[in-house]
Amino acid sequence: MVISERLFHQQSLYCQPETIYTCQSSWISTPMPDLCVMSHTGKAIELPDETLQKLASRLHGDLLHQESNAYETTRKVWNGIINKHPALIACCHDQNDVITAVNFARTHNLLLAVRGGGHSVAGHSTCDGGMVIDLSRMNHVSVDQAARVVHVEGGATLADMDQATQAVGLVVPAGAVSDTGIAGLTLGGGIGWLRNLWGLTCDNLLSADVVTADGQCITASHAEHPDLFWALRGAGGNFGVVTRFTFRAYPLKPDVWFTAVYHDGRYMKEVLQFYREYSATAPDEISTAAVCGQFPPGSRDFPSELHGHPYVMIVGMYAGSVEQGQKVMQPLRDFRKPLIDFSKPTTHLEAQKFFDEDYPAGELRYYWKSLFLAELSNDAIDTLVDHASRQPSPLSGIEILYSGGAVTRLDDDACAFAGRKARFLIFVESNWKEAQDNDANIAWPCDLISALQGGTEGSFYLNFSSTAEEKESTMRHNYGNKYQKLVAIKKRYDPTNLFRLNQNIKPS
Structure with a gap:
C-alpha cells in the first residue's frame, strides 16, 4: 500500500438527489456471428445470430460481443491480474434489462457473472466465455x-x-x-x-x-x-x-477531523500494542486502522531518506466536530515522535478518497486475504511484525482494523455477516505490477493468514478475500451455524446455482 499526502480538494457534485439517469436505447452496434458461449457446466453452446439479435432488441441498453467497439473497455475490471473475455456483456439500462438478461442466461444455461462496480478483488464480476450482466449504467x-x-x-x-x-x-x-x-x-x-x-x-x-x-x-x-x-x-x-x-x-456535517500519522516501523510492535489499547477505549465516533508497510522507493511523496524504510501508519476519522476529533485523536500522534504527520481537518468526501490513489484500476495486480481475530494478542502482533518485514512488494501492506461500538452491539444472528463479534480484522494486501512476481505476492498473504489462524474461529471478510476462499469447506467454516440456513435460502431462490460466480454457497 502506497500512502501519500492528499490534497483534499472539494469536488463538484455529479450525482445530485434530483438527477434523473437517462440512457438512449440502442441495438447491438455490430453484426453478430453465431457465437459459442460457455454454459455453467463448462460445455460450449452455439447461439445463432437470430437468437442474439432478438435478445439485443429487447434490451434498452446494449449487448456487446468481442467484435463490438465498446467491448474491450467494458470487459476490463479493476484488478489487473484478472484478464477474462466474456462472450456476451449485457449493459443494462434498467431493471427490465436485468430481468431479460437473467431469463436469457437461465434459459440457455449460460455461465453468468454479475458486475456492479467491477471492484471484486477475486474477479467474480467477469468470466471467460460466459455472459456478464453489467449494471454500471444503473448508478442513480x-x-x-x-x-x-x-x-x-x-x-x-x-x-x-x-x-x-x-x-x-x-x-x-x-x-x-x-x-x-x-x-x-x-x-x-x-x-x-x-x-x-x-x-x-x-x-x-x-x-x-x-x-x-x-x-x-x-x-x-x-x-x-x-x-x-x-x-x-x-x-x-x-x-x-x-x-x-x-x-x-x-x-453528518461536511467537515471532519482525519488522522494520518506515520510512525517508525522499527517500533512496529510498540505501535500496534498502543493502537490496541487506544482502540479499546476510543469513542464510537472514531473508526481507525493501523497500516504496516514500506515507504516505496522512488516516491516523490516522501523524503528520499525514508524510501524502503518500514512504517506503521495510524489512520482514521472522527465523525463529529473537528475540534473534538482533533482532541480525542491527538494521542495517536503524540505517544511517540512520528516520522510524518498528515493529519488535518477535511471533508467526509475527501476522507472517503484518501486511499483512492493506492488502488488504481487496471494498473496493479491484487491478491488479498483477511481474517477476523477476537483479540489482537502479543503473539499475533509478533506474527504481523515478522511477516511485514518480508512483504515482497513495496506497494503491499497489512491493515489492522478495530471494530466495536455499533458493529458488535448488534446481535450476531441479525444477518448472515460472519465476524461481527471479532474485535480486529486483519487485512493482508498484496499489490504489485509485474506478472513475473505473481507467485511470491500470492504466497505472502496466504502464509501470514495461515500463521495467524491457530486459535481463531477462522472467519474472513468476503470483500477482502481473493479466489482461494471459494471452496465449499471454507464457506461452511466461515459461516459456522449459519451455513445450513444459507444453503436452504439458496435452494429456495437459486436452486440451480445460476449465481455461482461468487464466494459460492451451493443449494445442496
Whole structure:
C-alpha cells in the first residue's frame, strides 16, 4: 500500500438527489456471428445470430460481443491480474434489462457473472466465455432528506452515493475507497470510517429489490422475504441481482477531523500494542486502522531518506466536530515522535478518497486475504511484525482494523455477516505490477493468514478475500451455524446455482 499526502480538494457534485439517469436505447452496434458461449457446466453452446439479435432488441441498453467497439473497455475490471473475455456483456439500462438478461442466461444455461462496480478483488464480476450482466449504467442515487432514506441503484459507486447524500448533509456508512461498488460492498458487509458509530453498510440496509434466478423481481426487507433479506446482508451475490438498495442515512456535517500519522516501523510492535489499547477505549465516533508497510522507493511523496524504510501508519476519522476529533485523536500522534504527520481537518468526501490513489484500476495486480481475530494478542502482533518485514512488494501492506461500538452491539444472528463479534480484522494486501512476481505476492498473504489462524474461529471478510476462499469447506467454516440456513435460502431462490460466480454457497 502506497500512502501519500492528499490534497483534499472539494469536488463538484455529479450525482445530485434530483438527477434523473437517462440512457438512449440502442441495438447491438455490430453484426453478430453465431457465437459459442460457455454454459455453467463448462460445455460450449452455439447461439445463432437470430437468437442474439432478438435478445439485443429487447434490451434498452446494449449487448456487446468481442467484435463490438465498446467491448474491450467494458470487459476490463479493476484488478489487473484478472484478464477474462466474456462472450456476451449485457449493459443494462434498467431493471427490465436485468430481468431479460437473467431469463436469457437461465434459459440457455449460460455461465453468468454479475458486475456492479467491477471492484471484486477475486474477479467474480467477469468470466471467460460466459455472459456478464453489467449494471454500471444503473448508478442513480435519490435521497429523501426528510425521511433520511437513500435509494441506490445496483451499479452505483461509493462516490455516487456519498456525493448525493453529503449534498444534503447526510451519510450512509460505507467503505473507504470511492470507486468501490455499493452492491458488492453491501452484500459482503461494508466496513468503513463510520462503522463504530453506525455499523456496517449492510446493517443500514432497509430493503433490496432483487431479480432472482427465475426472473422475478421481489423486494426483500424485514417485512417481505425476510429470509432473503437476512442472507443478502453478508453472504455476497449468491441469491440474485440487486437492482436497488434502500438505506438508512444519518446527519453528518461536511467537515471532519482525519488522522494520518506515520510512525517508525522499527517500533512496529510498540505501535500496534498502543493502537490496541487506544482502540479499546476510543469513542464510537472514531473508526481507525493501523497500516504496516514500506515507504516505496522512488516516491516523490516522501523524503528520499525514508524510501524502503518500514512504517506503521495510524489512520482514521472522527465523525463529529473537528475540534473534538482533533482532541480525542491527538494521542495517536503524540505517544511517540512520528516520522510524518498528515493529519488535518477535511471533508467526509475527501476522507472517503484518501486511499483512492493506492488502488488504481487496471494498473496493479491484487491478491488479498483477511481474517477476523477476537483479540489482537502479543503473539499475533509478533506474527504481523515478522511477516511485514518480508512483504515482497513495496506497494503491499497489512491493515489492522478495530471494530466495536455499533458493529458488535448488534446481535450476531441479525444477518448472515460472519465476524461481527471479532474485535480486529486483519487485512493482508498484496499489490504489485509485474506478472513475473505473481507467485511470491500470492504466497505472502496466504502464509501470514495461515500463521495467524491457530486459535481463531477462522472467519474472513468476503470483500477482502481473493479466489482461494471459494471452496465449499471454507464457506461452511466461515459461516459456522449459519451455513445450513444459507444453503436452504439458496435452494429456495437459486436452486440451480445460476449465481455461482461468487464466494459460492451451493443449494445442496
